[in-house]
Amino acid sequence: MYEGAIQDLIDELGRLPGIGPKSAQRLAFHVLSADPIDVRRLAASLVKVKEVVKFCTICFNVAEDDKCRICRDPRRSDEILCVVEEPKDVVAIERTNEFRGRYHVLGGAINPLEGVGPDNLRVRELMQRLADGEVKELILATDPNTEGEATATYIALLVKPMGITVSRLASGLPVGGDLEYADEITLGRAFEGRRTI
Amino acid sequence: MYVRRLELVDVRSYARVGVDLQPGPNVLVGPNGVGKTNLIEALGYVATLGSHRVATDAPLVRAGAGSAVIRCAIVHESRELLVELEIVPGRANRARLGRAPVRRARDILGALRLVLFAPEDLSLVRGDPAERRRYLDDLLVLRQPRFAAVRSDYERVLKQRNALLRSSYLTKRVTKTAGDLSTLEVWDQHLAEHGAVLLAARLALVDALAPHLSKAYDAVSAGEGAAAIAYQATVPEPTADAVLAALRASRPQEVERGVTLVGPHRDELALTLGPLPVKGYASHGESWSFALALRLAAYELLRADGIEPVLVLDDVFAELDTGRRERLATLIADAAQVLITCAVEADVPTRLSGIRYTVRPGEVVREQ
Ligand SMILES: Nc1ncnc2c1ncn2[C@@H]1O[C@H](COP(=O)(O)OP(=O)(O)O)[C@@H](O)[C@H]1O
Numbered sequence: 001m002y003e004g005a006i007q008d009l010i011d012e013l014g015r016l017p018g019i020g021p022k023s024a025q026r027l028a029f030h031v032l033s034a035d036p037i038d039v040r041r042l043a044a045s046l047v048k049v050k051e052v053v054k055f056c057t058i059c060f061n062v063a064e065d066d067k068c069r070i071c072r073d074p075r076r077s078d079e080i081l082c083v084v085e086e087p088k089d090v091v092a093i094e095r096t097n098e099f100r101g102r103y104h105v106l107g108g109a110i111n112p113l114e115g116v117g118p119d120n121l122r123v124r125e126l127m128q129r130l131a132d133g134e135v136k137e138l139i140l141a142t143d144p145n146t147e148g149e150a151t152a153t154y155i156a157l158l159v160k161p162m163g164i165t166v167s168r169l170a171s172g173l174p175v176g177g178d179l180e181y182a183d184e185i186t187l188g189r190a191f192e193g194r195r196t197i
Numbered sequence: 198m199y200v201r202r203l204e205l206v207d208v209r210s211y212a213r214v215g216v217d218l219q220p221g222p223n224v225l226v227g228p229n230g231v232g233k234t235n236l237i238e239a240l241g242y243v244a245t246l247g248s249h250r251v252a253t254d255a256p257l258v259r260a261g262a263g264s265a266v267i268r269c270a271i272v273h274e275s276r277e278l279l280v281e282l283e284i285v286p287g288r289a290n291r292a293r294l295g296r297a298p299v300r301r302a303r304d305i306l307g308a309l310r311l312v313l314f315a316p317e318d319l320s321l322v323r324g325d326p327a328e329r330r331r332y333l334d335d336l337l338v339l340r341q342p343r344f345a346a347v348r349s350d351y352e353r354v355l356k357q358r359n360a361l362l363r364s365s366y367l368t369k370r371v372t373k374t375a376g377d378l379s380t381l382e383v384w385d386q387h388l389a390e391h392g393a394v395l396l397a398a399r400l401a402l403v404d405a406l407a408p409h410l411s412k413a414y415d416a417v418s419a420g421e422g423a424a425a426i427a428y429q430a431t432v433p434e435p436t437a438d439a440v441l442a443a444l445r446a447s448r449p450q451e452v453e454r455g456v457t458l459v460g461p462h463r464d465e466l467a468l469t470l471g472p473l474p475v476k477g478y479a480s481h482g483e484s485w486s487f488a489l490a491l492r493l494a495a496y497e498l499l500r501a502d503g504i505e506p507v508l509v510l511d512d513v514f515a516e517l518d519t520g521r522r523e524r525l526a527t528l529i530a531d532a533a534q535v536l537i538t539c540a541v542e543a544d545v546p547t548r549l550s551g552i553r554y555t556v557r558p559g560e561v562v563r564e565q
Pocket residue numbers: 208209210211227228229230231232233234235236255256257258259260
């Protein structure tokens with residue numbers, strides 16, 4: 001245990017995902033020895049991100065306005081909608097350059113162990129977006145793990161009666177993993193080879 | 198297949214140790230508590246990614262160390278393969294195959310095929326059904342590593358489904374209205390898909406295993422009884438539809454109790470000697486013979502698949518009478534590799550006294 005401010009910083013860093021006690025200590029001492037200007041810039045961007053970044057009112061991706069860059073883009077198709085768990089999945093799919101439609105970010109996956117059901121996700125908002133009939137194909141790009149698969153099945157069951165084509169990314173993605181860790185080529189292929197369910 | 202070398206860093210009682218092993222019998226001798234089981238437990242971990250003694254990884258790391266490394270060189274069809282596994286409690290294990298890191302530790306399954314028999318195995322016969330399901334599933338994965346994924350998918354879906362049932366059950370108790378079960382249908386579907394695959398694989402396995410088991414028991418006990426195994430399923434057929442139908446039928450009780458009551462996680466491997474079940478009827482000696490026969494049957498089945506697995510007998514001979522010792526020695530005399538541990542060398546029949554090692558605290562010395 002250290003005293004005062006340095007221990008406070010270690011504790012705060014240690015609460016971040018993927019940072020254990022040892023990493024937290026290493027980061028804290030790095031900050032301590034860094035140039036004060038760099039540290040101020042880091043602190044400012046931490047504060048700014050909470051003030052400036054909002055969620056897009058249409059797709060729930062991160063945005064700096066009411067609408068995100070993708071929802072504002074007139075060149076993208078409104079007929080095809082890709083459902084993902086998190087904003088980072090949007091980034092991963094955009095990197096593949098295979099997709100020209102719009103997104104819907106659920107904000108997670110169905111996970112009873114963590115108390116997450118459909119009501120805790122943006123499922124109702126998704127159904128509202130689909131109600132006007134403009135979307136013709138829905139691509140379910142939730143993670144290829146237990147919770148992602150269950151979420152995809154759940155949404156497919158809801159959407160099927162509406163006459164919308166529902167597809168799931170092709171297999172070939174590393175099973176049990178996160179979408180964001182798939183490389184561009186694998187993810188691009190999974191998109192290309194998506195199958196209707 | 199045989200293990201040519203085993204190296205441990207910060208595993209159990211060993212800071213750092215390396216042992217060169219030989220094909221055929223290898224006898225590790227040392228007093229109780231010196232670290233014999235620690236060695237072969239590490240080898241077993243490479244084969245199954247789990248310990249045969251403990252359910253968590255923390256005890257495997259030497260007290261005071263942060264992580265443990267198990268390295269072994271495995272010779273199969275005259276080619277040598279290096280496997281390295283780093284165990285960091287609370288985190289995913291890291292593994293290398295040859296010199297290359299693998300994406301997940303699970304990818305090393307199949308590199309070492311090993312059958313281990315230890316005193317703990319008495320619980321195969323006397324313990325809960327979970328012990329016998331684990332025996333089947335471990336063997337399934339040893340034969341076809343892809344079942345590691347089926348098994349873990351099934352277990353994950355089951356956990357999620359139980360969590361949903363439990364939270365709905367609690368909501369109902371508190372608010373007197375049914376909890377949210379809108380996603381139950383989805384979990385049922387996924388549980389049925391994985392469950393049917395697992396069930397079909399277990400049924401096929403038990404079919405293949407049964408004759409080996411009867412033969413092994415006969416050989417160990419010198420014809421003292423007719424041993425048999427039979428799979429008792431909670432679902433009539435290994436199809437997704439059948440599992441789904443069974444789940445539907447038991448749904449009212451499941452919602453009432455907050456747990457999943459049918460499926461491969463509720464099945465049993467029935468063990469019988471003549472007309473009687475083994476559990477509750479068999480003598481101590483018979484129970485021992487049955488546990489040993491289960492392991493030997495697994496060994497013979499893997500051999501019949503065309504892969505000579507490594508056989509490990511931990512502290513086994515001390516538990517057997519002279520007749521059983523000699524018969525066991527005959528059965529395994531031509532094995533590709535057998536690792537035998539004992540406290541008293543005289544307990545091991547002379548025909549198995551191949552290469553001998555003395556185990557001392559923290560080190561293993563080969564005798565000339
Ligand atoms: N994580 C650990 N760190 C240090 N020592 C350990 C650890 N786990 C077990 N041991 C020690 O290993 C010994 C048991 O070794 P074991 O291989 O079971 O003995 P045996 O030779 O009888 O098979 C005990 O003395 C125990 O204290």
